[in-house]
Amino acid sequence: MTTEPLTKRQRMAIGRQEMPARDAGERSGTFNEVNLGFTEQLALLEAQRCLACARPVCVEGCPVSVDIPSFVASIEAGDLAAAARALFGDNALPAVTGRVCPQEHQCEAVCVRGRKGAPVAIGHLERFVADWARGHPHDDVVTSEPSGRRVAIIGAGPGGLTAAGELARRGHDVTIYEALHLPGGVLSYGIPEFRLPNEIVDNEVDRLQALGVHIECNVVIGRTYTLDELRKSFDALFISVGAGLPMFLDIPGEGFKGVYTANEYLTRVNLMRAYAFPEADTPVLRGERVVVIGGGNVAIDAVRTARRLGARQAMIVYRRSRPEMPARVEEVHHAEQEGVTFEFQVNPVAIEGDADRWVTGLRVIATELGEPDESGRRAPRPIAGSERVIPCDAVVVAVGTRANPLLTSSSPDLALTNRGYLAADERGMTNLPGVFAGGDIVRGSATVILAMADGKRVADSIDSYLSGTPVELTAP
Amino acid sequence: MGHEVISNTSLSPTVHRLVVSAPRIAVVRQPGQFVIVRLGPGAERIPLTIVGSDAAAGTIELVIQAVGKSTADLVAVAAGSYIDDVAGPLGQPTDLITKGTAVCLAGGVGAAVMYPIARRLSEIGVELITVVGARSSASILFEDEFRSFGDLIVCTDDGSAGRAGFVTDALADLIAAQTVDVVYAAGPVPMMRAASAVTSPRDIRTIVSLNPIMVDGTGMCGGCRVTVAGAMRFACVDGPEFDAHSVDFDELADRLTTYGAAERIAVDHVCRSAGQPVTGRHGAG
Helix, strand or coil: CCCCCCHHHHHHCCCCCCCCCCCCCHCCCCCCCCCCCCCCHHHHHHHHHHCCCCCEEEEECCCCCCCCHHHHHHHCCCHHHHHHHHHHHHHCCHHHHHHHHCHHHHHHHHHHHHHCCCCCCHHHHHHHHHHHHCCCCCCCCCCCCCCCCEEEEEECCCCHHHHHHHHCCCCCEEEEEEECCCCCCCCCCCCCCCCCCCHHHHHHHHHHCCCCEEEECCCCCCECCCCCHHHCCCCCCEEECCCCEEECCCCCCCEEEEEEEEHHHHHHHHCCCCCCCCCCCCCCCCCCCEECCCHHHHHHHHHHHHHCCCCCCEEECCCCCHHHCCCCHHHHHHHHHCCCCCCCCCCEEEEEEEECCCEEEEEEEEEEEEEEEEEEEEEEEEEECEEEEECCEEEEEEEEEEHHHHCCCCCCCCEEEECCEECCCCCCCCCCCECCCCCCHHHCCCHHHHHHHHHHHHHHHHHHHHHCCCEEEEEE | CCCCEEHHHHEECCCCEEEEECHHHHHHHHCCCCEEECCCCCCCEEEEEEEECCCCEEEEEEHHHCHHHHHHHHHHCCCEEEECEEEEECCCCCCCCCCCCCEEEEEHHHHHHHHHHHHHHHHHHHHEEEEEEEEEHHCCCCCHHHHHHEEEEEEEEECCCEEEECCHHHHHHHHCCCCEEEEECCHHHHHHHHHHHHHHCCCCEEEEECCCCCCCCCCCCCEEEECCEEEECCCCCCCCCEEEEEEEEHHHHHHHHCHHHHHHHHHHHHHHHCCCCCCCCCCCC
């Protein structure tokens, strides 16, 4: 370690450190985590690249406003305990976000180092500190006296887990209700082991339980209990159930055997451990040639999963071009290394099947890109006469999700948007007093970190609401 | 934690009745609803109709036919042991008529699905005729109970009890002889399809309880999609009961065969590793 602080010139001379990764050939056959994590040496070098800007724009780029310069400076100073304190103070699940956040669109997108060369690898550093902290448990304690107030959180995904931690630390008695048999939401059923090992999620859940958070699995709000029943037993509610109803393409053949939604495919493999069939009881079809429709992170997770399940051909079919893909750049890169192939600017028109209704191919039509649509991305238009069939024996539909009406339809008083999502004001409160909501059920399909940002923000609102602090009302 | 199995009794050679501790579900469940059961680590999530409940005792009744590895594991759970996960009640309750004449049509283990519906209809006080079919007299389920609810017609494939032949033949005779306002049907897909074909020409409202392959049971995975009146519906949240005359039974029957090969592997795996003889058919659970 240097005794003199580094000069800016010295810092600028250090190049971005590469994340050590498992060999592509080796990993495409296993579900072991791909990224191996920075060593202390790599983390130190990477931390030294930070210029400690007077106005740290990276913090503004972070949905949960992590004090990035502070934890990076602590890494550089060799004080990892301080780095962990700084990080956990702002982010309840840094071991998760360090792995799954789209940093290239957030903190790293605005990093000053990125103007000339590569930005500081903030995500890799975050993961480094969080992983260190798992081996060096810090005191995560309830900082307030018990408030005597009870909060129910519906859904143990990233938003619900984040809110639970924030509220428990402030002395509130928190119960999370989860519909599935394990907590974690998309972190458990959706994001594969090779990107986010289950033990990371287990560890976060253990920490919450140590804070006194109760987690009740197998409870389906809207069925096991109604929202109104919860309102009678709790002082405030946070609805963080996710969007969770898979969308289909509405093309012929979606009922054929071998057609999965990404939710089903990933749930079978991740939550139900179908990769271990028949040791685990839940099966999944292992296609020789698997086509995944979509360009987001879920599509990439599915196609890399297919490759690991033994698919000779694992292909992404995306209707726009490569730059429009919403997936994390690193995952696309990893997928390519693992032998995943890509067909851009083709739109599925039908799934083809044989006489026994098993999938035999995906009929697609080529597209050209027109003017930007309402999402700002160029809208694909089909090119007449360009139809062809991509042979395959499994199709995974990964084109997004929409609001699941299971909870909302059982609570007719709850105000919805015209797309079926929950309407919430700036504080995250719905039209029902004391009933708050956040994450995908408010935003539509988004990201883990945005759900966490909502969890954090709404926890503040709930804390204010419970302590009777007046808050400014805005129209939903 | 977990759910204690209070009792496990054999109803027929492959069918068991389990009484399971599930206090909250016992209070709120309604006819037509189901639970998702997962025995323990590594086990499948299996949808099972809630056959009955005792709110005071905090228990629900499940009837399970051992058709594959997972169902064989469940029927083998001894009283006093635990099932890790029981989630529910799931699905929409049955749309029950409050006056008129109802026929409850049950084939095989479909009797377990029909039992709570018939029971509630008899409590409501509608005219009730139950038609129960089985391979032979040994595999008829809930015969005494159905008889206590109203009229009962028993059909067996081999003629060892009641009339020989299919329940749908008995149904055809019934609707030819008297007015029927609604038919509730549960059983193998070919039976439900045949029942639908029998009632369709007379436009008798017919409700079938579908049993597609399911994973989460909350609308999240889409595996249980069925086509009803040309539209995609999810049996777990929109059903499991639908208007029979609008159901695409061919698609349902076909999708149920998806894991046939996998089920044979699972059963072989068990036989090899534990030496347990299990007779398996398909993996619908």
